Amino acid sequence: MRSDATVQWRHEAWHGELRLDTTVVPGRLLAAAAHGTGRVSRHAWTRPLDGPDRGLWLKVYPAPDGRRAWRAWRMAHALATAGFAVPEGVLIGRRRREGVLITRDVGGHALLEVVAASRGAAKHELLRALGRAVAALHMSGFVHGDLVPSNVRVREGAFVLLDHDRTRRSRFLVWWGGRRNLVQLGRFVVPGLTIVDRARVLFAYADRRGLSYRARHRLAWWAVRQTIARRVAVDHLTPETASRAGFTTLMRSGGPFDPAGIAERS
Numbered sequence: 001m002r003s004d005a006t007v008q009w010r011h012e013a014w015h016g017e018l019r020l021d022t023t024v025v026p027g028r029l030l031a032a033a034a035h036g037t038g039r040v041s042r043h044a045w046t047r048p049l050d051g052p053d054r055g056l057w058l059k060v061y062p063a064p065d066g067r068r069a070w071r072a073w074r075m076a077h078a079l080a081t082a083g084f085a086v087p088e089g090v091l092i093g094r095r096r097r098e099g100v101l102i103t104r105d106v107g108g109h110a111l112l113e114v115v116a117a118s119r120g121a122a123k124h125e126l127l128r129a130l131g132r133a134v135a136a137l138h139m140s141g142f143v144h145g146d147l148v149p150s151n152v153r154v155r156e157g158a159f160v161l162l163d164h165d166r167t168r169r170s171r172f173l174v175w176w177g178g179r180r181n182l183v184q185l186g187r188f189v190v191p192g193l194t195i196v197d198r199a200r201v202l203f204a205y206a207d208r209r210g211l212s213y214r215a216r217h218r219l220a221w222w223a224v225r226q227t228i229a230r231r232v233a234v235d236h237l238t239p240e241t242a243s244r245a246g247f248t249t250l251m252r253s254g255g256p257f258d259p260a261g262i263a264e265r266s
Contacts, residue, residue, distance in 0.1 A: 004077065009093075014100075016093030017073075024053060024090055024102065033060045033100045043068055043165065048105065056090060061099035061165075068165035069099030075164040076103075082140050085160040106162070108155030116191045126154075127197055131204030133159045134185070138178045139209065141169045147181040149188055182223050187230040189258045195248055227251070235259070 006017040011026045018026060029049075038047025038058070043065045049056045061069045073092040080086050087103035094100075111130075118126050130152075137144065144151070145166020153160040182205065186198055202223060206216035224247050231250055232242050235257070242250060250257045 004080075009091075011093075014093045014095045016091065016100075018091050019089070022090050024056070026091060026093065029053065029056075029058065029091060029102055030093070030100065032058055049102075055105050057087070057103050057105060059101040059103070061101070063097035066094050066097045066099030069094065069101040072101055072163070072165040072167075075167045075169070078169055079142060079161065079164065079167070082142070084137065084140075084142075085155065085158050086164065087160070087162060106153055106155060106160045108153040108160055111149045111152040111154055111159070112188070112190055114154045115193060123192075123197070124200055127200040128204035129157075130159065130185070131201040131206075132208045134181055134201075135205045135208030137161075137181070138174045141171050141174060143168050143170070143173045143178045144181050144184075147184040149185060149190075152185075179219060179222065180226070182219075183226045183230055186223065187227050187234070189251055189253055189255075189260070191253050191260075193253060195251065198251070231257070 005020045007020055009016060009018045009026050011030060014026070014030055016026075018024070032049055032053070037045045039045060044059050044061045046057060046059045048054075049058050059069070059072075061067075069092055073089050076086045076089055080088075085106075087106050089101070089103055091100070091102040115123065115126065134147070144161060144164075145168070146163055147161075151162040153162065182202060186201065199220070202220055203216060206219060211219065228242050228247055228250060231237060232239055237257070245257060249255055252258065
């Protein structure tokens with residue numbers, strides 16, 4: 001049986017919690033955290049570990065964002081307790097305003113890779129399952145802080161949710177802003193993904209939430225407007241260009257606004 005029991009640890013100026021059922025050595029992991037970098041995000045950098053710690057991921061939060069490591073640790077535990085698949089936390093540590101988080105590799109495949117490789121009924125069911133999974137998240141009171149496709153993996157048919165330093169549990173937040181998770185998931189152009197495919201995600205979400213016919217169509221129009229707004233902001237399009245193109249053209253794989261297609265043509 002999996003155990004979630006932890007023990008307190010200290011190493012020099014660091015302190016934190018460590019899972020009892022692991023054999024990792026905090027000092028060795030902290031040495032890895034002190035040297036080098038990895039994939040850099042706004043508040044942290046992340047990389048896989050090797051050697052005796054192969055199969056673990058290191059996430060370092062430089063000062064002043066160390067508290068985010070603790071938030072991610074606590075929220076992942078809350079999600080796991082509620083039945084959602086998340087990376088298993090191994091070690092959490094803090095030194096003044098710095099933080100470090102160690103998790104196990106979740107395996108599986110990137111969401112967009114699975115979507116691009118799926119065909120026909122299998123793809124349709126995958127997309128509907130994704131919509132139902134987001135609805136289940138919200139119905140449990142959680143709002144993911146950054147539910148972009150790179151933070152979702154598919155493992156044995158289940159969705160594993162990554163990156164929880166901005167995830168919150170609040171019924172008010174679900175009511176007020178949970179639907180933005182649908183925009184975070186849907187603002188990317190995906191090879192082979194059609195507008196009808198996108199609708200499958202949204203309407204499966206609406207079905208699981210029990211939304212009325214009128215409410216689901218309001219949600220659909222809101223998602224279209226917000227997705228266009230995100231494309232304008234992130235891809236540096238002008239509102240006029242986006243308005244002339246329309247949602248279908250903006251989001252078409254291989255179309256004039258597909259970043260991959262633009263890179264190939266340039």
